[in-house]
Amino acid sequence: MICREQPRVRFVHLPTPLEAAPRLSEALGVNLLVKREDLAGLCVGGNKSRLLEFALGSLREQGVDTLIAHAAEQSNKLRDIAAVAARCGMKAVLLIPGTRHPDDAPPQGNRLLFDILGADVRIVAPGLDRACVMAAQEAVRDEFAGRGRRPAILDRQLDYGIDATVAYVDAAEELHRQLAGAAAAPHSVFIAVGAGMTAAGLALGLKHLGSPMRVMGVCIAGRAVELAPEIERHAARAAERLGLATRLHAGDLTLLDDHAGIGYGVLTPPLRDVIHRFARLHGMIIDPVYNARVALALVEQIAARRIPGGATVVYVNTGGSPAIYDYAGELSAGGEGDRSSHAVAAAGAQ
Ligand SMILES: *Cc1c(COP(=O)(O)O)cnc(C)c1O
Numbered sequence: 001m002i003c004r005e006q007p008r009v010r011f012v013h014l015p016t017p018l019e020a021a022p023r024l025s026e027a028l029g030v031n032l033l034v035k036r037e038d039l040a041g042l043c044v045g046g047n048k049s050r051l052l053e054f055a056l057g058s059l060r061e062q063g064v065d066t067l068i069a070h071a072a073e074q075s076n077k078l079r080d081i082a083a084v085a086a087r088c089g090m091k092a093v094l095l096i097p098g099t100r101h102p103d104d105a106p107p108q109g110n111r112l113l114f115d116i117l118g119a120d121v122r123i124v125a126p127g128l129d130r131a132c133v134m135a136a137q138e139a140v141r142d143e144f145a146g147r148g149r150r151p152a153i154l155d156r157q158l159d160y161g162i163d164a165t166v167a168y169v170d171a172a173e174e175l176h177r178q179l180a181g182a183a184a185a186p187h188s189v190f191i192a193v194g195a196g197m198t199a200a201g202l203a204l205g206l207k208h209l210g211s212p213m214r215v216m217g218v219c220i221a222g223r224a225v226e227l228a229p230e231i232e233r234h235a236a237r238a239a240e241r242l243g244l245a246t247r248l249h250a251g252d253l254t255l256l257d258d259h260a261g262i263g264y265g266v267l268t269p270p271l272r273d274v275i276h277r278f279a280r281l282h283g284m285i286i287d288p289v290y291n292a293r294v295a296l297a298l299v300e301q302i303a304a305r306r307i308p309g310g311a312t313v314v315y316v317n318t319g320g321s322p323a324i325y326d327y328a329g330e331l332s333a334g335g336e337g338d339r340s341s342h343a344v345a346a347a348g349a350q
Contacts, residue, residue, distance in 0.1 A: 002205065002242060003170040007057030011087055012049050013041035016171075018178040018314070023281040028302055031312040033186070034284065035175060038319040043083035043113070046076050046319020047198050051167040052084045055160055059152055060088070066144045066151035070095040070124070070133050074265070074289070076320045079110040081154060082117035091149070092119040093140050095133075097126035109326040156195055164197035165204070165238035172205025175314070179213075186213045187311035190298050192290035192318050193217040193255065196227045200234035202316075203253040208246040213314070215253040218297040220290050221264055224255035231255070259300060260293045267330050270296055275324075275331065287320030288327055 017036040025032040042049035059067070067085050069092075071078045078094045085092035094114055100107070107115070114121050124136050137153045144151040154160045179186055189206075193199045199217040206213060219227050228250035235248035260271050271292045278286050278295055286292050298315060301307050324331060 001170075002173055002208065002244070003054075003166060006054055006166060006242075007061055008053050009056040009060060009088065010053060011042055011084070012053055013039070015174045015178060016040050016045075018175065021282045021315075024278065027277070027281055028299065029309050030187075030302060030307055031184075031310060033179075033312065033314045034282070035189075035314055035316045036284075037171070038284075038317045038321060040319070042080060042087070043117070044079070044319065044322055046080065047164075047168070048077045048080040048319070049083075050171060051160070051164040051197075052080055054163040054167050055154060056084060056088060058159065058163075062150070062152070064090070064150050064152040066091045066093060066149045067154055068093045068095070068137050068140050068144075068151055069154045070137055072096065073099060073107070073111045074109050074323050074326060076110060076322075077154075078119075079113050079117070079322065082114050082119035085119070086117050091144075092117070093122060093144070093151075094119045095122045095124045095136055095140065097128070098123040099126050108328075109322040109324070111326075113322060156197070161195070161197050161234060162237045162241055165201035165234045166241060168198045168201025169205035169208070169238060169242060169244075170201075172202045172211075173209065175202075176206065176209045176211055179211075179314075182312060184312050187307060187313055188214045188216045188254075189314040189316060190216045190218065190294050191316040192294045193219045193227055193231070194221045194290065195234075196231040197234045198318065199253065200231040200248065201238055203231070204235040204239060204244070204246065204248045207248055207252055208244055216297070216301070217253055217255045218258055218294045219255055220258055220293055224257050228255055256297050256301075258293045258297065260296050265289050267292075267327050272330055274299065284317065285321045285324060286317060287323045288331075289323050290320055291317055 016039055019034045021032045021034050037047050038045040040049040067081050069081050073096050082092045141151045191199050203215040232250055267288045271288055274295045275292050278284055
């Protein structure tokens with residue numbers, strides 16, 4: 001176990017299932033296996049649950065009792081921070097940009113779950129730059145420290161980012177083990193790339209283990225050319241933490257630009273169709289923000305004959321299904337409305 005020595009608090013159901021998907025496979029013309037990170041447990045599953053096992057490991061050793069984070073209103077990260085705080089008897093203080101109008105319908109999806117999970121939700125101005133977001137979090141940290149609590153900021157630039165990558169080195173080892181008995185060597189594994197920490201860990205772990213499977217990262221929140229060096233950096237930080245000599249280079253994985261179009265969090269007709277298709281052929285819900293875009297990229301790669309017919313391909317469902325309820329208008333039978341407001345609500349989700 002590569003991550004054996006890392007401090008860790010256990011609450012995720014591992015290993016997550018690696019499922020055959022016969023009806024989807026038949027429709028797509030490949031042998032599709034689905035890695036169900038969405039069934040990881042904690043609250044509603046997802047890749048953030050896995051990383052919080054490692055984050056909480058070191059935060060608990062430091063005596064932290066208050067978790068502070070900033071992200072979008074539909075953030076899966078914030079939902080899982082709220083859930084883990086509840087599980088471990090801590091307090092979660094969540095900073096979200098105030099994009100809601102007083103006349104809007106009641107909050108849905110993850111934003112609703114923040115309230116149910118008992119988080120202290122603070123509204124900050126939308127569109128803040130990094131320095132302002134950090135300053136807002138530091139002000140909250142000082143506020144809680146002043147009350148005698150032990151607060152910590154969970155930010156991508158801090159240990160949280162390394163934890164996310166370390167967690168997916170662990171997931172890579174798990175997947176490698178699950179595939180050990182497979183008849184044919186898998187061709188590739190498709191996964192969403194937001195900030196790239198998850199894909200970096202998966203690719204680093206698979207490279208370290210000598211897996212021939214190629215990681216196909218679908219870039220949701222930025223362009224491939226910009227994310228490639230970020231992914232190298234995330235992997236290098238994690239390799240250093242884990243004491244691995246393996247280094248990940250951008251050429252070790254394939255980064256695909258998202259072709260689903262018109263902006264982060266916007267649900268287009270092709271995305272709606274692929275959500276319906278995966279649901280109706282596998283009984284699985286994929287989220288509109290990340291995994292539906294990965295599914296579309298997979299379909300596109302198969303159509304372009306970049307994947308040999310019948311090849312074994314792994315599709316990682318990284319979770320995020322609560323977002324679906326925020327798109328009820330477009331996703332219910334025949335529904336299509338203009339929901340461009342989602343681009344704002346989801347912006348910067350991680
Ligand atoms: C955060 C998130 C991702 C992206 O993870 P990164 O490490 O930021 O690339 C993918 N899918 C879902 C559902 C997420 O919540």
